[in-house]
Amino acid sequence: MLQSFTERKVEMRERGRWQIGAMAAVGLVLLGLIGCIQAVSQGQAEALSQSTPKREQITMKKGSEVNPELVAANTRFGFKLFSEVLKQNQNKNVFVSPSSVAIALAMVYNGANGTTQAAIAKALELNGITLAELNQANADLQVLLQNPDPKVQLAIANSLWARQDVPLKPDFLQRNQQFYGAEINNLNFNDPQAIKIINGWVKENTRGKIEEIVDSISPMDVLFLINAIYFKGDWTQPFDKTLTADRPFFRADGSQKSHPMMSQQGDSRYLETEQFQAVSLPYGERRRMSMYILLPKKAAPITDLYQKLTAENWQQWVTQFRSRPGSVQIPRFKLEYEIELRRALSALGMADTFDASKANFSGMSDLQTHIDQVRHKTFVEVNEEGTEAAAVTSIGIRATSATLDEPFTMVVDRPFFCAIRDNQSGSVLFMGAIVDPQ
Incomplete structure (x- = not known):
């Protein structure tokens, strides 16, 4: 019998868990930020870089249910995104994770202001949902979705990989930690091993299904924000x-x-x-x-x-x-898929976020930045036992019947x-x- 949602929330609060260990689907948001923002000290950076990253537990509002307005918005966004992707992939296999892209953009949304924030809200079909409501609804949804069945594994995780000594705005960090369970890591981006470390996280959390999403780090990139989704389910009635x-x-x-x-x-x-x-x-x-x-x-x-x-x-x-x-x-069937989503998201109203003269991400950085690229990779395998799927979304932000x-x-x-x-x-x-x- 299904456990009630209230019982599920109590159990999850008691366990205090935020699981990422068994992940096969990852949505990765790659942020290249430039900015002098409220300082993280040298000592803090060194301490963070030397310590084991700690996952923050998502805060779920007591007695809350998942906001149906968010689910409806995500559904509208998902089908509109899928429609735009199809325009670029006629007569080709297509497989995307709208949930991965939506969560990635929601985290980016926390650093946007002005018309840039309005553009992302338009693309995400938020229709009057406030930032606070969006964050709480995403937190509630992530808690609800995790490990829904003994034979279905589903988890969502987020992390930020910051260039050493880069100061980050505390409000942006706090919201991503509190509502998206983001862990904070400091990394020497000048080290040739930096790309390997980040891709190693991606490979580990997709069980090797997606091996890399970052192929280079520009001197202008100062932060990678990673969203991870995992799905693996056995059929209720397996195929013989x-x-x-x-x-x-x-x-x-x-x-x-x-x-x-x-x-x-x-x-x-x-x-x-x-x-x-x-x-x-x-x-x-x-x-x-x-x-x-x-x-x-x-x-x-x-x-x-x-x-x-x-x-x-x-x-x-x-x-x-x-x-x-x-x-x-x-x-x-089994397939791997990759697409650049800049054109599709522009068609959904986010064109200004890619324009260096119009984008406003002052909630992340005191210097002007814009989205440079949005890469999306997926993997899916459907066989007699069930389904395994993985997704990686990489958003690169740069300065200027x-x-x-x-x-x-x-x-x-x-x-x-x-x-x-x-x-x-x-x-x-x-x-x-x-x-x-x-």
């Missing part, structure tokens, strides 16, 4: 490996290839419309998290489905799934959309378009 067989998969261009297809029968939460079939495949004992797969009807190209992938439609669809007997075949009772058959043998959703909070953790499974 003996039923996996090579079958044809039809690409969007009409060509086909032979590919391993996993099969199972039984009751599944299912939805069918005139445009698509959809199934929800749960993870773990509690079925709190699921992978949703949307498959266009054979007469419809997947691009038609893309046009209907909005937050409003998604919220309507997820309420319409009903348990039905049937059979499901899905491809076993059919009948319910009738059995269905769903053969996912052509391009399809998929998403991993926390069914309790409604948060969409990952979403992807698989047009050519590898």
